[in-house]
Amino acid sequence: MTDRTFDTNQMLAAAREAFAPMLKAQQEGFRTFERLARLQYAVAGDMLESGIARMYAAFAAATPTELFSKHTELNSQFVDKLRERAEEFATVTSEMQAKFSQFNHEIAAKAVPARKAA
Secondary structure, three states: OOOOOOOHHHHHHHHHHHHHHHHHHHHHHHHHHHHHHHHHHHHHHHHHHHHHHHHHHHHHOOOHHHHHHHHHHHHHHHHHHHHHHHHHHHHHHHHHHHHHHHHHHHHHHHHHHHHHHO
16 A cells, blocks of 8 residues: 555645636626626616606706607617617627636636546
């Protein structure tokens, strides 16, 4: 029998190396989740601002035509803001897909040599 000493540092280093891509993917996932949450918060803020502007327009309007024209203007502003937010969401999701496909390639690249060695 061979009497080998148990090297915990080597074992921890191997575990870190094996799980590094997964840890990196998890950290990036949390960053992306935070970014999406901030974008949703911004959309909620835009909706609140639009509602408040409509309320002020309703109280300030003297005639129905004035109210209608003000609401039309507010609608077009709100739609423009929502279009910008949708473009931001599309950008975030495309960046997220690119990063996670990169992580998958990294994980696969590490798994292939380990499998060949076994």
